[in-house]
Amino acid sequence: MHRVDPDTKVEDEPKFIAFYSKLLGLFSLFCFLCRKGKPKITVNRSGTMAVFTQTCKECGRSFQWRSQPLVLGKYPAGNILLSFGILMAGASVSRVLLVLKHMGLAVFSLRTYFLHQKKFLFPVVLHYWEEYRGKLLDQLKGIPGAVWSGDGRFDSMGHSAKYGTYTMFSCDLMKIVHFDILQVSSILVICIPHLNPALAKMIYSLLLIW
Ligand SMILES: [Zn+2]
Numbered sequence: 660m661h662r663v664d665p666d667t668k669v670e671d672e673p674k675f676i677a678f679y680s681k682l683l684g685l686f687s688l689f690c691f692l693c694r695k696g697k698p699k700i701t702v703n704r705s706g707t708m709a710v711f712t713q714t715c716k717e718c719g720r721s722f723q724w725r726s727q728p729l730v731l732g733k734y735p736a737g738n739i740l741l742s743f744g745i746l747m748a749g750a751s752v753s754r755v756l757l758v759l760k761h762m763g764l765a766v767f768s769l770r771t772y773f774l775h776q777k778k779f780l781f782p783v784v785l786h787y788w789e790e791y792r793g794k795l796l797d798q799l800k801g802i803p804g805a806v807w808s809g810d811g812r813f814d815s816m817g818h819s820a821k822y823g824t825y826t827m828f829s830c831d832l833m834k835i836v837h838f839d840i841l842q843v844s845s846i847l848v849i850c851i852p853h854l855n856p857a858l859a860k861m862i863y864s865l866l867l868i869w
Contacts, residue, residue, distance in 0.1 A: 669728050669736040690715035691722045706767035708735035738767055742775035795836050799829060806830040
């Protein structure tokens with residue numbers, strides 16, 4: 660395995676699957692504070708993180724060890740990273756959690772995953788997209804006569820006739836620069852010949868952020 664720098668970010672450092680018996684064997688050896696005796700071990704977990712506590716009769720102190728670093732002061736990094744991985748892969752969360760349960764791996768609940776999505780993942784994805792889009796728009800400001808393509812679709816990808824997805828594509832950058840989900844009935848009729856009213860509204864919303 661290649662060398663890992665001490666300042667490597669938690670998301671980049673390697674992770675392993677550790678068995679209960681192997682960890683218990685390690686923590687049963689001696690008290691990690693006074694290096695004597697046979698400490699009493701209690702094991703707890705928080706989602707995918709194990710928490711081992713040694714209670715020592717010799718020195719009367721207890722030593723606690725967590726199998727994961729904490730992020731934002733209290734959240735086990737492995738729990739957040741597992742939710743992140745599932746979302747980024749576009750995988751079915753219930754299937755992934757079932758796979759892990761089948762092999763006996765400690766995991767969090769479906770409810771926790773949706774909490775992670777709402778609290779951490781969606782805000783981060785939105786922030787990244789807005790920054791990325793800002794950079795694309797800055798690039799486009801330097802291109803005179805920028806050429807755009809746009810399209811809208813509804814009543815597909817979920818069969819909703821109420822909402823439509825509208826996309827603006829920059830032919831200069833060869834990238835999607837803006838998209839929006841709009842309620843079809845709220846779209847204004849803009850009288851430009853051969854221009855889809857929904858698309859016209861989309862162009863208007865693009866101009867607002869530009
Ligand atoms: Zn001790």
